[in-house]
Amino acid sequence: MSSSRLRRSELSTPAHSPKMIAKAAASEADLVFLDLEDSVAPAAKIPARRNIIKGLNELDWGTKTRACRINAVSTQWCHGDLVEIVSEAGANLDVVIIPKVLAPRDVWFVDDLLTQLEMQLDLEVGRIGLEVLIEETQALSRVEEIAACSPRLEALILGVGDLAASQGIRVGHIGASAEGKNSYPGDVWHYARNRMIGAARANGLDAVDGPFGAISNPEGYEREASWAATLGSVGKWAIHPSQIAIANEVFAPTPAEVERAQAAVQAVREAEEAGLGAASFQGMMIDAATARIFDAVLVRARQCGVA
Secondary structure, X not given: OOOOOOOOEEEEEEOOOHHHHHHHHOOOOOEEEEEOOOOOOHHHHHHHHHHHHHHHHHOOOOOOEEEEEOOOOOOOOHHHHHHHHHHHHHHHOOEEEEOOOOOXXXXXXXXXXXXXXXXXXXXXXXXXXXXXXXXXXXXXXXXXXXXXXXXXXXXXXXXXXXXXXXXXXXXXXXXXXXXXHHOOOOOOOHHHHHHHHHHHHHOOOEEEEOOOOOOOOHHHHHHHHHHHHHHXXXXXXXXXXXHHHHHHHHOOOOHHHHHHHHHHHHHHHHHHHOOOOOEEEOXXXXXXXXXXXXXXHHHHHHHHOOO
């Protein structure tokens, strides 16, 4: 399912902390997901559901997309996460993020349960979207199949932490490229990023880059975000509020890019009106294919409110 939601920055917020939830609601993130999975200890997972329900129902989220990351379908918590949160706050929940997906059947379980709950609660069926984490080698090997498996799907997320463990990649921290004696000549995540982004784009989904653990290294975060944006990602996770502004800037066209795109599209249109198949623009020959690239920049700019 294609979505017009902005996902430049997706802020991870531990659901065990009402204080962090309140700060997240007041942040500049495009999407905030209240996390029940990795950031919450097993003993706190069930009580943390109440914090999500209270936060969704009582806080002012502005124009943000309100999401929660449930526990994996292979755990004892997944069913309860969905039933309790959707039953009590479903009208204020926009997206469910599914971790540890291995195959389409994992997505179908959540999709079917959401449909049953929406029907039971008289909510609009299909309104709650899904984002799926591609963070296991099994998922990456079937990512094209997963991307096409549900009309609720809005985005795929590259979960580099678990993917590194699943594949046996030797890195220093989540989201980093290998360094030192284990250094890799290039971007260690290039293949996974490119394959996931291609699968997402082919199915009308957004591609979102995963976390970068070194919160004291904004340059590294910006580098990884820029590489992902170049390949076609529309946003990146922020695991700390300091990363939000970087993501919002990287994944939005600059005024110079917007001006250049407008001029390029206009040059192609004028050439076509003159009966020409191509136009000369800033020392380049451009045609309809080039205009398509620049049109995408303008669509993105309008979505980000910078056009």
